[in-house]
Amino acid sequence: MSTRAESLQSLLRDTRLWRGATQAPLRAQATGHAQLDAALPGGGWPCASLSEIVYATAGVGELQLAMPLAARLTQGRRRLALIAPPHLPYAPALRQYGVVLAQLTVIETINDSDALWAAEELLRARAGAVLLWQDGIDTIAQRRLQLAAETGDGIALVYRRLMRHDANSVAALRLKIARVGGATQIEVLKCRGARPTRTCALDA
Amino acid sequence: MLWLCLHFPRLPVEALGFGDPLDVVTDQRGASRWLITAAPGAGIGTPLGAALSLQPGLRAHARSHKAEQAALQQLAHWIYRYGSPVHAEMRDLAEVGRVPQALLWVEIAASLRLFGSYRAMRERLRGDLAELQQHAQLAVAPTRAASALFACLQDGIAIREPAQLQDRLAAWPTAALPWPRAQLDALQGVGLRRIGDLLAVPRAAFARRFGAARLRELDQLCGRAAEPGVAIVPSTGFRRRFDLAAEIEQVEALLFPLRRLAFELQAWLRARDVGLRAVRLLCLHAQQRRSSFVLRFGDAHRDGSRIFDALRERLLRAPLGAAVRALELRAEDIAETEVPQTDLFEAADAGGDWTRAIERVAARLGESALWTPAIHDEYRPERAWRRADANLPLDVPHRPRPLWLLRKPLPLPTPDLPDTPPERIESGWWDDADQRRDYHDIEWQHARAWVYRERDSERWFLHGLWA
Numbered sequence: 033m034s035t036r037a038e039s040l041q042s043l044l045r046d047t048r049l050w051r052g053a054t055q056a057p058l059r060a061q062a063t064g065h066a067q068l069d070a071a072l073p074g075g076g077w078p079c080a081s082l083s084e085i086v087y088a089t090a091g092v093g094e095l096q097l098a099m100p101l102a103a104r105l106t107q108g109r110r111r112l113a114l115i116a117p118p119h120l121p122y123a124p125a126l127r128q129y130g131v132v133l134a135q136l137t138v139i140e141t142i143n144d145s146d147a148l149w150a151a152e153e154l155l156r157a158r159a160g161a162v163l164l165w166q167d168g169i170d171t172i173a174q175r176r177l178q179l180a181a182e183t184g185d186g187i188a189l190v191y192r193r194l195m196r197h198d199a200n201s202v203a204a205l206r207l208k209i210a211r212v213g214g215a216t217q218i219e220v221l222k223c224r225g226a227r228p229t230r231t232c233a234l235d236a
Numbered sequence: 237m238l239w240l241c242l243h244f245p246r247l248p249v250e251a252l253g254f255g256d257p258l259d260v261v262t263d264q265r266g267a268s269r270w271l272i273t274a275a276p277g278a279g280i281g282t283p284l285g286a287a288l289s290l291q292p293g294l295r296a297h298a299r300s301h302k303a304e305q306a307a308l309q310q311l312a313h314w315i316y317r318y319g320s321p322v323h324a325e326m327r328d329l330a331e332v333g334r335v336p337q338a339l340l341w342v343e344i345a346a347s348l349r350l351f352g353s354y355r356a357m358r359e360r361l362r363g364d365l366a367e368l369q370q371h372a373q374l375a376v377a378p379t380r381a382a383s384a385l386f387a388c389l390q391d392g393i394a395i396r397e398p399a400q401l402q403d404r405l406a407a408w409p410t411a412a413l414p415w416p417r418a419q420l421d422a423l424q425g426v427g428l429r430r431i432g433d434l435l436a437v438p439r440a441a442f443a444r445r446f447g448a449a450r451l452r453e454l455d456q457l458c459g460r461a462a463e464p465g466v467a468i469v470p471s472t473g474f475r476r477r478f479d480l481a482a483e484i485e486q487v488e489a490l491l492f493p494l495r496r497l498a499f500e501l502q503a504w505l506r507a508r509d510v511g512l513r514a515v516r517l518l519c520l521h522a523q524q525r526r527s528s529f530v531l532r533f534g535d536a537h538r539d540g541s542r543i544f545d546a547l548r549e550r551l552l553r554a555p556l557g558a559a560v561r562a563l564e565l566r567a568e569d570i571a572e573t574e575v576p577q578t579d580l581f582e583a584a585d586a587g588g589d590w591t592r593a594i595e596r597v598a599a600r601l602g603e604s605a606l607w608t609p610a611i612h613d614e615y616r617p618e619r620a621w622r623r624a625d626a627n628l629p630l631d632v633p634h635r636p637r638p639l640w641l642l643r644k645p646l647p648l649p650t651p652d653l654p655d656t657p658p659e660r661i662e663s664g665w666w667d668d669a670d671q672r673r674d675y676h677d678i679e680w681q682h683a684r685a686w687v688y689r690e691r692d693s694e695r696w697f698l699h700g701l702w703a
Binding site for chain 1: 589590592593594596597600601605606607608609610611612617620621622636637638639640641642643679680681682683684685700701702703
């Protein structure tokens with residue numbers, strides 16, 4: 033009797049089960065942006081999975097989006113890695129956002145496969161979060177990152193610069209970030225566990 | 237005193253780095269060559285010609301005294317963790333057909349209590365030997381000579397009580413003694429077939445007939461005389477060269493000797509009770525050319541598999557420039573190890589997974605690919621950060637700064653400016669990088685940009701992005 037009740041409970045907890053309006057609880061880390069958290073099913077970045085941030089050009093607030101997470105993780109003595117960033121991650125600014133720099137590692141790579149390999153290694157090594165910049169990431173690579181994030185229970189954020197956001201993705205969460213009329217706007221393209229509907233502004 | 241003796245019957249072949257059973261090592265005296273390691277179908281001591289007719293597939297190699305000594309020295313470093321003092325001897329009898337004995341002794345009476353029991357110690361020892369891929373025969377006896385005698389005869393003899401020693405020795409044949417063959421034949425000739433027979437001979441008569449030296453050896457065997465010897469103390473530096481049997485171009489073929497070197501280094505680190513921070517691998521090529529690299533570790537450690545993993549990643553990343561003739565591994569930087577302590581709050585890197593992963597990444601991508609940003613106390617934006625290993629607590633600048641900084645400022649056409657006043661940075665007049673700039677925060681090409689105007693040249697540059 034009890035085993036049956038348990039299996040029902042475990043089924044109800046499964047995020048793949050569609051239950052109309054109510055949602056299964058999703059393990060997530062708050063993004064730190066109130067409006068965005070409200071729009072996301074788990075209330076933030078899904079844990080142990082891959083999220084993708086699509087942007088058209090650097091400097092639209094794309095890294096700011098991850099800063100509250102980075103600050104919280106590094107303050108909690110978790111490790112954070114920035115892999116293949118397009119520009120110098122600027123230490124004074126990172127500190128202004130509350131990131132503990134000693135917990136942060138920047139890895140510069142020559143080619144995409146090295147970057148992907150490093151991201152996988154560090155995710156498996158229980159990194160708090162790994163931020164990877166790779167425009168041409170393919171589905172196989174995404175699945176590998178997803179698997180690594182599950183193994184190490186970390187958050188993988190992939191930044192992709194795309195003109196069109198209709199490229200395939202297996203990410204649990206996809207956000208598009210752009211600057212519209214002098215303000216940063218986030219569009220939820222896809223989120224596992226709910227229907228993506230909302231567009232919201234990023235509080236600067 | 238309780239001596240544990242290890243006899244390494246395959247040391248001559250292991251020292252040369254051969255793993256195949258058909259590889260044998262021969263000793264030579266005059267025109268005769270004979271096997272000093274066994275192969276399937278050809279026992280130890282067989283003349284080479286006879287062995288080849290029995291087993292045509294044999295590959296015979298001449299023994300290398302230097303390699304054997306070095307290998308024995310490394311094993312001495314390893315055995316140091318089981319007790320002290322440690323003695324080692326490569327016993328050579330310099331007679332045709334005699335086989336050298338690679339012997340290692342360690343005094344274990346004091347350390348037995350630490351291990352709990354001899355059985356527990358022996359299990360650990362066997363585990364280590366398997367890891368080192370080393371064949372050995374073990375024996376325990378109250379004297380060095382007796383333990384060596386037993387180790388060479390049979391594996392696993394253990395005599396703990398000095399009172400039993402003489403009785404147990406008595407049963408073995410005199411032929412087992414490491415004495416010149418002429419003398420052993422003489423003993424046979426007068427009917428002294430067992431060690432017990434020798435012990436029964438009156439001492440004065442024995443000394444007259446076979447020499448005082450032999451009598452002293454017999455006394456040492458039974459524990460009636462002291463056994464002087466120079467104990468081995470681990471050297472202060474680790475530097476181990478491995479000469480390859482042939483030139484090797486494939487990295488994969490280097491992994492076997494490399495693994496060996498890594499575990500020898502581990503043994504040395506344990507013997508010295510220090511940790512490794514950096515290691516250098518030197519590859520020696522033809523015509524005295526050499527190449528080398530240094531690998532640094534995140535923390536001081538003494539883990540052979542970790543050393544090996546890092547070396548392998550590094551070698552697989554950058555293939556060998558030329559064929560390698562010899563490898564040399566050196567401990568470049570050693571430090572007292574931090575005793576691994578479990579930190580209540582450091583749950584994030586339990587077991588050092590992160591440190592190891594970072595090391596693997598650094599080994600493959602190169603050390604300069606990894607860095608940690610840090611703040612530098614400077615007004616000039618280019619110098620307000622640095623690549624660092626350790627972070628000093630510094631004040632955060634009051635004015636907001638963008639998350640991306642361009643490595644090189646990008647020249648811009650004159651942009652449309654907002655009404656907000658600029659941030660003026662004037663600094664560096666004391667060195668050659670004087671800056672007089674006005675920083676603005678603008679919208680530029682659908683992004684928020686951090687731009688400045690050089691006040692001397694009136695030119696505009698893009699310096700950062702508010703990512």
